[in-house]
Amino acid sequence: MDFSSSKGLAKELVVMRLITKDQANASLRKLGGKNKTGSDLLDVMLETSVLTPFQVESIKRLDTDVLILGGCKLLYPNAAGSFARVFRAEEIETGKVVAVKLLRHRWVNDPETIDLFRREAELGMKLKHPNIVPIHSVGSENGYHFFIMDFVQGGNLKDFVQIRKQIEPAETVKYAIDMARGLEYALRLGFTHRDLKMTNVVFSVDGSAKLIDFGLATDDELLEKVGEGGVQHALEYSTLEKKTGAPRNDPRSDLFFLGTILYEMLLGEPPYPRTKVREERKQITRYRNIRPLSDAMPGCPGYVAYIVDRLLHINPDERYQSPTEVIADLIEAKGKLDQAAAAQQKEAESGELVIPDEVTLMCIERRPREQDVLRDYFTRHGFRVLVISDVERAVRRLNTDPPHMVLCMTTLRPEESLHEVYEDLITASSIHRIPTVMMVPNVEADHKIPLGREDIIHLRPQPMALRDMRKELTLVGQQAGIIPKEVPK
Structure with a gap:
């Protein structure tokens, strides 16, 4: 490569198709004067962004074979590992921005590693999907192994x-x-x-x-x-x-x-x-x-x-x-x-707490009169209420068509423990991550909740006023992201 003459170097770069004739002439005019060297020309091309720093450094090192691969001119490195490097590049014929993945030089004499690299490219060429970056071609030129794929502008995760x-x-x-x-x-x-x-x-x-x-x-x-x-x-x-x-x-x-x-x-x-x-x-x-x-x-x-x-x-x-x-x-x-976000927006506009229409509250209560009270009260306050009298049926429902929340009115004999009687319910609620409020006769008793399930199973004392019960359910629902948080007034 001729660095003694700016015109000589410009001609070589045009022949390489790294720059166009118009770019060469414009750079020479800007350079002006006589006896200008190729290095002087490179400085001008770098200053005017005709060439990138990566291209200029490669030219100075006489490592120009890497600059044009597969009909693309490499602009600058975008990502690198010890296996391969990825370059932002540009198709010479169309000007389209693409990415060129280039196997590192240390592996170019290793057939197995080259095979791995080509395998990745050939597999990728078969995958055409909106959530997969497409690979368009694979090649080997001047001792370099590479493949060309879409350049994705948004960066990585x-x-x-x-x-x-x-x-x-x-x-x-x-x-x-x-x-x-x-x-x-x-x-x-x-x-x-x-x-x-x-x-x-x-x-x-x-x-x-x-x-x-x-x-x-x-x-x-x-x-x-x-x-x-x-x-x-x-x-x-x-x-x-x-x-x-x-x-x-x-x-x-x-x-x-x-x-x-x-x-x-x-x-x-x-x-x-x-x-x-x-x-x-x-x-x-x-x-x-x-x-x-x-x-x-x-x-x-x-x-x-x-x-x-x-x-x-x-x-x-x-x-x-x-x-x-x-x-x-x-x-x-x-x-x-999405529904929680919409409810929050509606809440912000109205200044009132909004319960999303789809929130289903399963109430487990064996007493018929109390069933009616729970159904009427929570329905009036925006919940879709499902009342079940039998714990086994409730567990089956949790495993097949779970609600958003559970309210369980427990009944325990003095010799019974919460975990023994309601073990299946606690397990099902925990597996499906269903916030469950269990109303217990004595919340101070030694009711053991399995480790790691305290954020799902919430113990509250009964009796409790319905209004207070609704507040507790709302708080639990907010913590779980099911019910939007109340807008401060």
Whole structure:
């Protein structure tokens, strides 16, 4: 490359198709004078943004083969790992902005790693879905291995969470639906992700979440060799599956790591400490000892915390069994959150507490007269009331068609304990994260509620005036995100 002459260098850059003739002539005119060198020209092109800093530095290093790949000129690096780098690039013919993922030079003589890289690209080319970033082509030129995909303008989820710290439940659920739909589509074609983490979730300008970097299902030997590179997260997948008896490439593993993403979005902290120590990442206790979100974040709506905690169940049989299954619960949660937001808006405009029309209150009361009183009173105050006299029937209803809240008027003999008589009800309410107020004759008695269920099972004394009972239910409903909080007057 001729750096002795500005005109000579300009001609070479035009031949390379890195710049146009018009750009070359404009830069030479701006440079002016005689005896100007190629370095002088590069300074002008950098100043006028004809070339980027990355391009200028590559030209100075005589490393120009990397600047044009697959009919695209690379503009600047956008993301990097020890396995590959991603560049913002531009199609020479159309000017369209794209992303070029480039295998690092250290791997160019390693057939297995090259095969892994190409496998990712070829798999990605088969995936055409609104929540998956499409890959358009894969190639090798000048000793470089690369593939070309859409460039997504909105940044990645990790940066988003670092800036926002915590993401509101409604927004988290919206993005969770996007991610789960991408996983659902890929699974229908027989593919799992195997590297689901926040840096592999990006945002488009329309605010939707999209998945990148499918296809990293690798064997353990290749994992050992690649080490801390772009497939490092696959070690977590391998550990989780081996130590829980799950089959390799289990789709439910993607759901577990979807749970880790949602956990960090909501809480602002990861479910387990990050570490680069390989042996620590291979310990199953790291994944087993996750504190339930329902405990770590009491203010999170119970039905949202339930979804995350179920995704993070260490036993794969206790997790959601497919993306489709989790999508159904996420859509239901989104509906509840949307309605709560609408009720809050209506409340703010009217200055009065508004109970959403869809809030169903199950009242468990065996006495017919009291049943009528409860039904009439709570219906008049905006609840949809379901009265059940038998606890066993109530438990069956909780397991098949759960209400939003439960009010249980308990009856206990002196020798009976609350947990013994109402164990099935407490368990069902806890599993389905249904806020349950249990009216007990003596709230000071030693009524043992299982550890970790105190945010679901609330003990209150009876007798209690209906007005006070409604206040207690409203407070519990507000804490669970079911009933909007009262506007201060």
